[in-house]
Amino acid sequence: MTSAMRHKAAPRTGVDWFLFFLRGLLLGLVTVGLGAFVLQQIDPANPVTEWLNPGASRLSWDAAQGLIVSGLSQGAMYGLIALGYSMVYGVLGFINFAHGEVFMVGAMTGMITANKLDHGGLWESNFVLAILIAVAVSVVCSTLTAVVMERVAYRPLRGAPRLIPLITSIGVSFFIQNTSAVLLGPGAKNYPRLPEGLSDRIGIGPLEIEGKKLLVLVVAAASMSALWYLVERTKTGKAMRAVAEDKEIASLMGIDVDRTIVTTFAVGGAMAGVAGILWGILFGSVTEFTGFLPGIKAFSAAVVGGIGNLGGAMAGGLTLGSSESLAPQLILEPLGVTGHTQLKDAVAFLVLIFVLLVRPTGLFGERLSSEDRT
């Protein structure tokens, strides 16, 4: 019996009405906010805007494209992290809460390498080589973290009740966070300064993109296509898809399930490592808590795109990134919410809740193994 059938059969309860109301409220909020924004764009002196948000001004195209570009570049980063969540959920059916920490390890080791290279002078003299080395180091470290994590914490729990590995992963996440704080010292640590050229704006069509954001988009696209090639065109990828579909049958077909799961963790870790470097390029500093919020947002992105669906994870990341960057300006500000940028993170969570209420399988549909689908 599918959930849709059950919904039809069951009479509406108080909870259903409440949910109906909540969906309506969220949708209404979005519509009214967007409407108010349109009115504000047409004429900031119209009565509705005067009432909702006195003293408003038009959003200039310059500011808007800044928001769009930073939303997209952050979204691409979320998408890269989301791939790890999505793949592990597809294969093992649990949320690897500690994946955000794998990303943090990537950003951290990238920072350490970059600073070492800066000391040696390579960062200034040959930036491309230096960033390649940093990417390599952080990818290796993230991958190792993910693999060790799987071996130590998750493999002994195969077949345990669903919540057990989830709670374990919370513990792992906590442990890695605090390990970083104790070994490397708490607080923010800075990346070396990026070369001057990267903050110049480059015009592409109607958009003018800052060099570093373009770099982030390019790197994300390249990693995504490499991943797509790995999953869809190689034997390893085939094994991964088979294990995600049905572990038992896959093992009957001669696939080493444990090894494939390790590969999945490793690939997810590598993507998180790349994302870690991108974080460093975008924001320039990293703390031991860097992994927490982006991790949860990336999971939200995976859900928004449909969990287990790799293209969906990337699309979900872009959706989430741009909505968290645009929604405060487009919806909250016209409604007269003061300090709307402070609510950026809250918007990301609201998007998650909204998607789960309206379309629990995500925008592009989820792909889960046979036992998780029920």
Place this chain on the structure above:
Amino acid sequence: MTSVEHNLQTPELAPARPVLDQDWRRIARFGAIGALALIFISLTDMPDKLDGRMIVEPLLSMGYFSLLWVPFLFGNLVTREVVLEGMVAHRKGVRELLAGALVGLLSSLGLVVLIYLLDTRDLSEPLVNWNSDLHTVLTFGEGNGYGMGFWIAVCVGLGLLGGLFHLLPRLVVQPLKAASIVVLGAVVLESALNDLSEGFGLESLFESLFKKGSDRGGLSVTGALVLAAFGFAWVFVLNAQVAKGKQVFQQAKERNRSATMTVSSVVGVALVLILPMYLGRLTNDLLVNVGLFLLLALGLNIVVGLAGILDLGYVAFFAVGGYTAAILTSPSSPGFSPELSWSVAIIAVVGMAILAGLFIGAPVIRMRGDYLAIVTLGFGEIIRLTVRSDWASGVTGGAQGILNIPNADVFGLFSFKGTDPQQMLYLVAAFCALAIYVSWRLENSRIGRAWMAVREDESVAEAMGINTVNAKLQAFVVGAILASFSGAIFAAKVGSVFEISFKILISIVILVVVIVGGMGRIAGVIAGALVLIGILGGPNQPGLLSEFSEFKLLIYGALLVWMMLQRPEGLIPNVRRSRELHQDEFLQDAWLRKQVDEDEAGGEGEVAPA
């Protein structure tokens, strides 16, 4: 006589197994993990930072203890043999000793390499603890050779000792364990014991055990010996007495259940009433923190332990309670400030908690378990971020928080001063008693059984006619109310509320308390709160081991993973829940037992595999 009965009397041992390749691999693996563990612990700077707290005054500090347990434990574990029911253990001998010593040697190499590198390389750039202090602690300031030799000798010795534990008879191992537990327990509880001895006028007893005038604390050598002797005596003499007393109590309990329950609760209440008067300020304050977290943990226990809903945003209800109480009672709350008395505010707090429970609960209860966890976490963050934002600062004070929260005043009869831990302890204890009573009654009620049914299998529960949606919502609401009580008391205690007091971190710490204690069992949750919050401390509150404050979150994380892997049912498990978690083993045991019974009935007297 069948061999089964024989087994029960004197364990029969199979001849020692030949040494296999896999044994060498096992030794290498344990040695490598031990070496890495030693390096890791050294680099966290535990040996240096914890050197300020002694276990036995001139001999051993917690700093060195943080390293020394590694070779001992790994030397012991490397030859641990899991004896399944119906199987026979192998004879122990020199190989256990040798394996232990080898593991000790291998793990000491970690420290040897570390000492050498500390001396020759400078890695202080990423690793903040890479400094000469650590080198001095590891080499005792006597040079590399001395340090390396010391650690090799000590680690080999401890590994050997770990292996030796397999050879010693139970009669020796048991008292040794008891003695070390008593000694370590006394050291951990040092400041509480100091407080207690002052309250009861027993300073002389305290001073005879602990080193006088030592700013690093710790037992004196004689004190340690006395306590160890006490531990020995416990096993040989008292253990039997205690067991006998327990039996008498059990029998009495069966004969007259309600009377024994009354007696024990009266004793408990009397203890809680009297004890705070004899405790010092610090210990009382510590117990108030334990009580606040216990209240939260009892609430989460209903949500996670009984109904099986993993709520990671539980701190949201704590925040709702704290902020509601603060806004209603404080004269300086911005926007809306009715300056009600605390006891009136608590009614509003309950109302708000119910609303918040319904509001957060309703959207999430239909979701899959893990989605639910993330979404509740999201709600927790949304509430915190909203409270902090400028938008809501007209009511909540934004980042400035709400100050000047008055004392907790109960209908003009009592006034509990927030700055006086003794008074707060009475208040917290009263609410904890209420929460324990409510949890206990709910657990054995119709709705409690409905929760457990939902936890075990939702579809089956639904088929049995349980309204699962309502049951889960009720769990959410009850949990929310208990957490909001804790929040209201917290606000009155601290006298101010800020959004930073309501971070997600708190949810996770409460979850650790519930899980380590034992999900779904009240006694377990109480034990968890006492042990973790009391000894290690809460996220922002110091515990008895205040030196550990830097490491406590690390330990919480490690503990959570370790518990989930080794003992998911917790320290004091709930019987039904532990059976769920170990279903495979239970089935296997049941199968073996059946086989044994059949074999006995058949008169063959042979246990299947030997």
